[in-house]
Structure formats: structure tokens, C-alpha cells
Amino acid sequence: MAAFHGTMSVNEEGHLVIGGCDTVELTKKFGTPLYVLDEQEIRKRCRAYKEAFKKRYPNADVLYASKAFISLAMCQLVDQEGLGLDVVSGGEVYIALQAGFPADKIYVHGNNKSKDELSIAIDAGVKKIVVDNFYELDLLAELLQHKEEQVEILLRITPEVEASTHDYIQTGQQDSKFGFSLTDGGALTAVKKAMQNQRINLKGIHCHIGSQIFEPGSYQATAEVALMFFKQVKEELGLVLDVLNLGGGLGIQYTADQQPPDIDAFVEAITNTVISKANEYKLPLPKIILEPGRSIVGEAGTTLYTLGSCKEIPQIRTYVAVDGGMPNNPRPALYDAEYEAMIANKVNQEPTSQVTIAGKCCESGDILIWDLPVPDVESGDILAVFCTGAYTYSMSSNYNGLPRPAMVLVNSGNAKLIIQRETYKDVIKNDLRLEEYQVFTEHWS
Numbered sequence: 428m429a430a431f432h433g434t435m436s437v438n439e440e441g442h443l444v445i446g447g448c449d450t451v452e453l454t455k456k457f458g459t460p461l462y463v464l465d466e467q468e469i470r471k472r473c474r475a476y477k478e479a480f481k482k483r484y485p486n487a488d489v490l491y492a493s494k495a496f497i498s499l500a501m502c503q504l505v506d507q508e509g510l511g512l513d514v515v516s517g518g519e520v521y522i523a524l525q526a527g528f529p530a531d532k533i534y535v536h537g538n539n540k541s542k543d544e545l546s547i548a549i550d551a552g553v554k555k556i557v558v559d560n561f562y563e564l565d566l567l568a569e570l571l572q573h574k575e576e577q578v579e580i581l582l583r584i585t586p587e588v589e590a591s592t593h594d595y596i597q598t599g600q601q602d603s604k605f606g607f608s609l610t611d612g613g614a615l616t617a618v619k620k621a622m623q624n625q626r627i628n629l630k631g632i633h634c635h636i637g638s639q640i641f642e643p644g645s646y647q648a649t650a651e652v653a654l655m656f657f658k659q660v661k662e663e664l665g666l667v668l669d670v671l672n673l674g675g676g677l678g679i680q681y682t683a684d685q686q687p688p689d690i691d692a693f694v695e696a697i698t699n700t701v702i703s704k705a706n707e708y709k710l711p712l713p714k715i716i717l718e719p720g721r722s723i724v725g726e727a728g729t730t731l732y733t734l735g736s737c738k739e740i741p742q743i744r745t746y747v748a749v750d751g752g753m754p755n756n757p758r759p760a761l762y763d764a765e766y767e768a769m770i771a772n773k774v775n776q777e778p779t780s781q782v783t784i785a786g787k788c789c790e791s792g793d794i795l796i797w798d799l800p801v802p803d804v805e806s807g808d809i810l811a812v813f814c815t816g817a818y819t820y821s822m823s824s825n826y827n828g829l830p831r832p833a834m835v836l837v838n839s840g841n842a843k844l845i846i847q848r849e850t851y852k853d854v855i856k857n858d859l860r861l862e863e864y865q866v867f868t869e870h871w872s
């Protein structure tokens with residue numbers, strides 16, 4: 428049987444319970460597919476990061492990487508827990524500000540920020556920018572000529588550390604679209620350029636080596652590279668950098684065979700390396716920033732689906748389809764991501780067979796789980812897919828005209844609807860009819 432996560436348990440009816448809520452009852456009230464977020468689990472993980480630093484390295488900030496999952500309620504929750512926010516687009520800045528997230532705790536990332544995105548952020552009081560490339564440095568300089576403000580920046584460098592994870596989510600290797608290169612001197616040139624601009628306050632360096640990573644050693648290697656660069660900047664340019672942001676990326680336990688380090692051990696490994704290397708290079712201890720996404724929200728999420736059609740191919744395979752699929756969770760199709768799941772209304776029943784869980788899209792690749800052990804199943808049963816809090820809703824689409832599911836935040840027997848289910852009307856809310864298009868062309872001529 429798949430292992431429980433967070434506050435999960437089973438009740439007398441043999442139903443899966445999350446945050447004190449019977450998941451079968453949740454589906455009756457809110458329909459399926461339904462994303463369920465375990466509030467206590469999210470808060471616990473935010474606190475674990477904060478605590479891990481507080482007891483051994485207080486000069487640290489933890490930012491939640493909102494790309495994993497952002498919504499108004501999630502921003503509020505993260506703010507209540509005292510974390511900052513990593514955003515990656517004008518849209519994410521907008522959501523954060525609409526949620527009332529403090530602008531001075533937001534960091535703007537991205538490898539191709541537009542002038543508008545930068546300008547809107549700065550005007551709204553968001554003044555911490557992680558600069559990725561020379562184009563952006565020039566854009567920023569141009570923008571700041573017409574503004575009063577000074578901005579704080581970190582320069583993203585490519586540490587040339589290859590983390591062990593799926594190729595699509597590795598970002599620290601030399602051949603990567605992200606960051607200034609160390610080997611061709613680009614990173615040092617960027618520092619010089621930033622130092623020449625009075626409106627730019629260069630605080631430090633950012634590195635992010637990828638996502639769903641289990642080895643603290645990859646972070647230790649990254650910290651070593653970054654601090655070596657701090658040393659070079661100090662020796663060659665006389666500038667002492669204050670901030671080292673080592674990105675996000677700590678992995679989670681999607682399946683029983685995956686063993687991520689716990690948050691405390693992960694932070695300990697990083698702080699030990701930073702302390703020892705800073706001492707070795709005679710540098711003051713920098714502020715450390717981490718920006719976890721998946722390890723905050725991933726295991727806290729469960730997606731509930733209703734089982735529908737079934738196709739049995741004797742001696743080969745049985746496909747059972749759910750009422751969602753790749754539009755709500757594109758990760759299996761994109762990365763061959765594996766998930767564990769159980770039948771939420773038959774938790775105590777022993778498996779009798781294996782079935783393959785298919786989505787409802789017109790794609791053979793729309794398979795959520797291959798060969799899942801299940802008890803006897805029938806249409807109408809509820810499937811709970813675990814660890815779907817990160818990179819599911821945030822990467823969802825309306826493919827095949829499917830409305831996005833609703834989301835509830837559960838805690839102590841209460842379920843709060845934090846994202847409404849899209850309607851068919853929502854699916855066409857931006858569409859215009861041909862005659863409306865005519866109106867636009869007349870406008871331009």
C-alpha cells in the first residue's frame with residue numbers, strides 16, 4: 428500500500444482522511460478532479476526550514492518558490508509563516524501583490540524578464556531582482572535612469588554543477604540557458620558592470636542547480652564554487668558580497684524507493700560548507716538564502732479523481748480512466764514522473780490486481796500511473812494520487828477543453844475552497860467571435 432503523507436489517516440468507513448476531512452465527502456461536496464492541500468503539512472515544512480536555520484545560522488532567509496504552486500491563499504499562508512517569495516514573471520508578481528504579500532520580501536527571477544515586468548515590479552516596491560544575463564543588466568540600467576529607486580540585485584551564476592535529476596530540470600550545468608558563465612569571465616564582467624551603476628546595489632550571488640535533488644553534496648559543491656567566486660570578487664574588485672542564494676531543489680518522496688534528506692539535515696550540510704569555506708577564504712559569513720518550492724508544498728497535495736471507463740486487454744493490461752489527466756498533472760507526460768496512489772473509498776482493502784491509470788485526453792501518453800496495485804475497482808471509486816502539490820496546478824492547462832479543477836485547503840476537519848473549479852464559460856472567457864475580431868481590425872486602420 429502507498430505510504431501516507433502529512434496528516435493522512437483512514438477512518439472507520441475505510442476512507443482516506445486528510446487534514447481531518449474524509450476525502451470521499453470532499454468529492455461529494457466539491458466534485459472531481461479535486462486538488463486537496465494539507466495546511467498543517469505546508470506550515471510544518473515552512474517552519475522546518477526556518478527552524479533549521481535559526482538554530483545554527485540565523486543570518487538566513489527562506490523564500491517560497493511560487494512556481495511550484497501560487498494562489499492568493501498560498502501567498503497569504505507563506506507570508507503568515509514568515510517566508511519571502513521567489514516569483515518568476517509579471518503574473519506571479521501580480522498574484523503576490525494582490526494577495527497583499529509584502530513587496531520588500533519578493534525576489535524577481537527569470538531568464539528573460541521584459542522591461543514591462545521589471546518596471547511594474549519596481550514601481551510596486553519590489554526591489555530585489557535576481558539578474559540572469561547582460562541583456563537584463565542593460566534593461567535595468569535603462570529603466571533606473573527614469574526612476575528614483577535603487578534596486579538590490581543578486582547575479583545568477585552557472586556553477587557548473589551537474590545535479591543528479593531528470594535532464595529537463597537540471598539547471599546548474601555549464602550548458603544551461605540560465606545565469607552568467609564563470610568560465611568565460613562573464614560573471615566577473617557582470618559584477619564590474621553592476622558596480623558601476625549607482626542605482627544598482629549588488630548584494631550577492633544566486634545559483635540554482637535544478638529540482639527534485641536528493642544529494643546535499645551537490646549543494647555543497649555549489650556553495651564552494653560560489654564562495655570561490657566571492658573570494659575572486661573580493662581580491663580582484665575589492666567588493667565583499669553579502670548574500671549567497673543557493674536556490675531551491677530539495678527533492679520529495681514521490682515513491683517509496685525515493686529517500687530525500689530531511690530539511691534539517693539538508694540545511695545543516697549547506698551551512699557547514701558555507702561556514703568552512705568562508706573561513707578558509709577569509710570571507711565574512713554571507714546571508715544564506717534558500718528558495719524551496721516542491722519540498723514545501725509537494726507532499727502536502729493530493730489529487731482526487733473519479734474512476735470511469737475500463738478497458739481490459741487479456742494477458743496484457745487493464746486501463747482504468749479518470750476524469751482528468753495531463754491537463755491537471757502534466758508531469759508524467761513531461762518527465763515520466765512516477766506517483767503513488769490509492770483508492771480513497773477502499774483504503775483497507777487488499778490489492779487484487781494491477782491497473783494502469785489513464786487520463787481522459789486524446790493522447791496515448793496521457794497515463795498518470797502504470798501498473799498500480801488496487802483492490803477490486805469499479806467506476807465511481809475515488810482515486811487519490813499523492814504528492815501532487817507542486818508543479819501540477821501551476822502547470823495545468825485547458826487541453827481538450829477541460830476546466831481546471833477546484834482546490835481545497837484542509838485542516839482540523841475544515842475544508843476551505845481556495846480555488847474555484849473553472850466552468851466551461853471560463854474556458855472561453857478570452858475567446859472572441861469573428862465579428863468581434865472585425866471590430867479590432869477596424870480600430871487599427
Ligand SMILES: Cc1ncc(COP(=O)(O)O)c(C=O)c1O
Binds near residue numbers: 719722
Ligand atoms: C530559480 C529557482 N529557484 C527555486 C526553484 C524551486 O525549486 P524546487 O521546487 O525544486 O524547490 C526553481 C525551480 O526549479 C528555480 O528555477
Ligand SMILES: N[C@@H](CCCC[NH3+])C(=O)O
Binds near residue numbers: 494817
Ligand atoms: N516543473 C518541474 C520542475 C521545474 C522547476 C522550476 N525550475 C517539475 O514539475 O518537476
